[in-house]
Amino acid sequence: MIQIEQLSKTYQTKHGTVKGVDDVTLEVKTGEIFGIVGYSGAGKSSLIRCINLLERPTSGTVKVGGQDLTKLRGDGLRKARLKIGMIFQHFYLISQKTVAENISFALRAAGTPSKKIGPRVDELLEMVGLSDKRNVYPAQLSGGQKQRVGIARALANEPAVLLCDEATSALDPNTTLSILRLLKDINRKLNITIVLITHEMNVVKEICDRMAVMQGGRVIEEGRVYDIFADPKTALTKEFISSVVSFNVPEEILEKCDGTIVKVLFKGEVAGDGIISDMLQSYPVKGNFLHGAIEYIQELPLGIFVMELKGDQADVSQAIHYLEQREAIVEVMEHGN
Numbered sequence: 001m002i003q004i005e006q007l008s009k010t011y012q013t014k015h016g017t018v019k020g021v022d023d024v025t026l027e028v029k030t031g032e033i034f035g036i037v038g039y040s041g042a043g044k045s046s047l048i049r050c051i052n053l054l055e056r057p058t059s060g061t062v063k064v065g066g067q068d069l070t071k072l073r074g075d076g077l078r079k080a081r082l083k084i085g086m087i088f089q090h091f092y093l094i095s096q097k098t099v100a101e102n103i104s105f106a107l108r109a110a111g112t113p114s115k116k117i118g119p120r121v122d123e124l125l126e127m128v129g130l131s132d133k134r135n136v137y138p139a140q141l142s143g144g145q146k147q148r149v150g151i152a153r154a155l156a157n158e159p160a161v162l163l164c165d166e167a168t169s170a171l172d173p174n175t176t177l178s179i180l181r182l183l184k185d186i187n188r189k190l191n192i193t194i195v196l197i198t199h200e201m202n203v204v205k206e207i208c209d210r211m212a213v214m215q216g217g218r219v220i221e222e223g224r225v226y227d228i229f230a231d232p233k234t235a236l237t238k239e240f241i242s243s244v245v246s247f248n249v250p251e252e253i254l255e256k257c258d259g260t261i262v263k264v265l266f267k268g269e270v271a272g273d274g275i276i277s278d279m280l281q282s283y284p285v286k287g288n289f290l291h292g293a294i295e296y297i298q299e300l301p302l303g304i305f306v307m308e309l310k311g312d313q314a315d316v317s318q319a320i321h322y323l324e325q326r327e328a329i330v331e332v333m334e335h336g337n
């Protein structure tokens with residue numbers, strides 16, 4: 001649905017050329033929620049703004065629904081953009097207009113006939129849960145309500161794609177959750193493709209199907225959110241994951257351990273603790289649990305255990321091998337003495 005190919009965006013500044021996006025190739029499928037995560041300066045905004053050509057790429061192509069937007073200009077581009085809605089961190093509502101007027105503004109701009117505007121605004125307000133705020137001004141709304149107006153406005157012209165630029169970064173955790181649930185609801189009901197950029201991994205964990213990690217303008221890792229949480233490849237991705245899923249065992253506890261410390265992950269419905277007890281019965285090793293949790297990512301369980309395994313090194317190695325054969329992902333964090 002969205003095909004980004006060899007896309008680069010460079011900026012000319014008085015200090016020289018800055019690469020915002022550096023040779024990115026990505027595909028976002030129809031109807032999925034795709035998250036792009038990275039620290040400040042990674043190139044997320046530049047990339048998302050190239051998707052609707054708010055920024056014109058320096059090179060490369062962006063196809064939405066098979067149409068290469070980089071080939072369009074003027075009216076053609078304006079029409080194509082109507083099929084791509086966008087919401088922003090700071091909402092950008094018009095303060096002198098009521099909630100209904102903010103939404104109808106988008107409909108008018110797209111040439112919607114007057115008699116269709118009222119009913120469509122009502123429909124959109126109901127969708128975002130703001131029917132009772134029709135005639136109030138943005139200043140009278142909370143941050144979460146403002147973003148709901150932003151979402152209604154972005155959906156006004158029935159876009160196929162919704163771009164979310166740090167849409168929850170100005171909101172508190174509870175409001176963030178309610179906006180993310182609304183986005184997921186809209187995605188499922190309308191089959192709209194959502195691309196969101198964020199520096200918060202919990203946002204990705206909450207609603208995204210697939211994700212990419214950006215650093216220095218490049219995509220350094222991409223895949224299913226669940227798979228990336230289970231088996232991250234790069235140090236940066238691991239860092240992002242550790243901000244929402246902790247495998248940390250206090251240093252004082254680790255210092256008391258003289259066995260081999262292993263992190264064990266079980267994907268999906270596999271009952272991790274059952275496999276571990278099978279292992280302990282089958283091999284002459286002792287196991288101490290130091291940390292254990294079942295995380296749910298997109299409603300799929302991911303079992304995470306940190307254990308100390310004690311025994312003869314050869315037996316410990318065999319026990320680890322047994323876990324791997326039972327489809328666990330095992331990482332040795334510290335070898336025993």
Ligand SMILES: Nc1ncnc2c1ncn2[C@@H]1O[C@H](COP(=O)(O)OP(=O)(O)OP(=O)(O)O)[C@@H](O)[C@H]1O
Nearest residue numbers: 011013018019020039040041042043044045046047
């Ligand atoms: N208009 C611009 N002019 C010059 N340099 C820019 C411009 N926009 C972005 N950059 C540079 O491009 C790089 C990527 O910036 P970008 O804003 O895309 O990153 P980001 O991941 O979205 O970060 P943030 O969350 O802080 O916006 C940075 O080095 C930034 O300084």
